[in-house]
Amino acid sequence: MSTETAIKHRIVNGVDVSALMDTIVAIKSNPEIAKFDFRATNTWMGGDKNRSIIKDFTGALEEQRDGMQSFIADNGEPQVLLGNDEAPNPVEWLLHALIGCMTTTTVYHAASRGIEIGAIDSMIEGDLDLRGFLGLSAEVRKGYSAIRATMRVKTKADAETIKSLTAMSPVYDVVSRSLPVSVHIETY
Amino acid sequence: MSTETAIKHRIVNGVDVSALMDTIVAIKSNPEIAKFDFRATNTWMGGDKNRSIIKDFTGALEEQRDGMQSFIADNGEPQVLLGNDEAPNPVEWLLHALIGCMTTTTVYHAASRGIEIGAIDSMIEGDLDLRGFLGLSAEVRKGYSAIRATMRVKTKADAETIKSLTAMSPVYDVVSRSLPVSVHIETY
Numbered sequence: 001m002s003t004e005t006a007i008k009h010r011i012v013n014g015v016d017v018s019a020l021m022d023t024i025v026a027i028k029s030n031p032e033i034a035k036f037d038f039r040a041t042n043t044w045m046g047g048d049k050n051r052s053i054i055k056d057f058t059g060a061l062e063e064q065r066d067g068m069q070s071f072i073a074d075n076g077e078p079q080v081l082l083g084n085d086e087a088p089n090p091v092e093w094l095l096h097a098l099i100g101c102m103t104t105t106t107v108y109h110a111a112s113r114g115i116e117i118g119a120i121d122s123m124i125e126g127d128l129d130l131r132g133f134l135g136l137s138a139e140v141r142k143g144y145s146a147i148r149a150t151m152r153v154k155t156k157a158d159a160e161t162i163k164s165l166t167a168m169s170p171v172y173d174v175v176s177r178s179l180p181v182s183v184h185i186e187t188y
Numbered sequence: 189m190s191t192e193t194a195i196k197h198r199i200v201n202g203v204d205v206s207a208l209m210d211t212i213v214a215i216k217s218n219p220e221i222a223k224f225d226f227r228a229t230n231t232w233m234g235g236d237k238n239r240s241i242i243k244d245f246t247g248a249l250e251e252q253r254d255g256m257q258s259f260i261a262d263n264g265e266p267q268v269l270l271g272n273d274e275a276p277n278p279v280e281w282l283l284h285a286l287i288g289c290m291t292t293t294t295v296y297h298a299a300s301r302g303i304e305i306g307a308i309d310s311m312i313e314g315d316l317d318l319r320g321f322l323g324l325s326a327e328v329r330k331g332y333s334a335i336r337a338t339m340r341v342k343t344k345a346d347a348e349t350i351k352s353l354t355a356m357s358p359v360y361d362v363v364s365r366s367l368p369v370s371v372h373i374e375t376y
Contacts, residue, residue: 036317038280039313040280042311059266065266075289077292078253079252080248080250080252082207082208089292090286092259095226096281097285104263121231121232129219129224130215132361133358142357143358143362168323169321170279174367177331177365
């Protein structure tokens with residue numbers, strides 16, 4: 001970034017807030033810019049293992065990541081779930097997606113409000129009763145029954161403000177409409 | 189695996205069906221065995237980037253993966269979403285978790301019914317309107333509004349049977365109770 005660009009662009013929490021504001025203005029004038037279509041392909045590799053390729057998507061009226069390198073991600077299962085434990089299992093990936101989304105969302109929305117974040121360290125856990133997956137009880141759901149997240153955030157903002165930012169997260173929206181997700185914020 | 193063990197264990201689709209049946213018998217006698225608590229920690233690394241560590245969990249009345257290597261997974265954002273595009277973003281990870289879970293679930297449940305699977309190749313995509321995340325419209329949800337999956341499965345079983353197996357997936361349970369997930373199965 002040139003000095004001129006650096007002066008023009010206000011960066012908070014590593015997020016280019018000027019570009020974020022430009023995006024909001026652009027979307028207000030043409031809501032089609034806001035429409036995204038994310039994609040993945042997946043191939044079974046035998047037993048507990050399968051592999052996703054994450055690459056191109058549509059967004060901001062264009063094909064994105066065209067000609068760029070793909071991301072490769074594997075699913076496995078631990079030995080107690082009859083796998084070879086070569087990769088996290090899908091319900092663990094769901095926790096990764098959820099806590100990651102809550103973190104990025106907090107950082108971006110804090111930046112847009114001028115709230116500086118110094119650090120975020122989180123823990124997330126989910127309760128899953130295998131009787132649902134195995135079809136042993138109609139009363140037990142197949143997925144998580146509850147998820148709990150604790151985020152420790154270095155900031156001058158109060159915990160309630162930070163908590164309201166986490167609730168803007170797209171993955172939080174998906175999961176919290178399906179099951180109880182409790183979020184505990186500690187600031188320091 | 190010794191020859192004796194190999195004879196004792198019936199393997200279908202790379203899944204040890206004998207061990208699966210033993211697990212079901214054990215859970216029926218003590219449902220506490222079925223209770224799992226999966227976990228992840230996450231650290232913000234600046235801007236769009238954060239990193240999860242996925243390791244130990246509780247399940248089958250024990251601490252699992254104790255003393256084993258951790259899995260490390262990063263979240264990023266593409267440039268159009270003001271990131272450095274060094275890793276998939278959280279909503280892409282959600283697609284990975286979902287299609288991976290549907291694949292593993294299909295393979296395991298097919299195995300338990302003696303249905304042989306030769307291959308599974310899938311495509312998944314989700315619609316997301318950024319106006320929700322940005323708080324520009326109360327009518328637009330923050331997460332995906334719809335997800336579509338197509339799975340191409342090499343098997344003698346019919347498509348409807350395979351589709352019923354995908355619906356046993358824990359991540360499918362979480363996501364499909366929150367938004368419409370359409371699943372199209374092609375067999376060959």
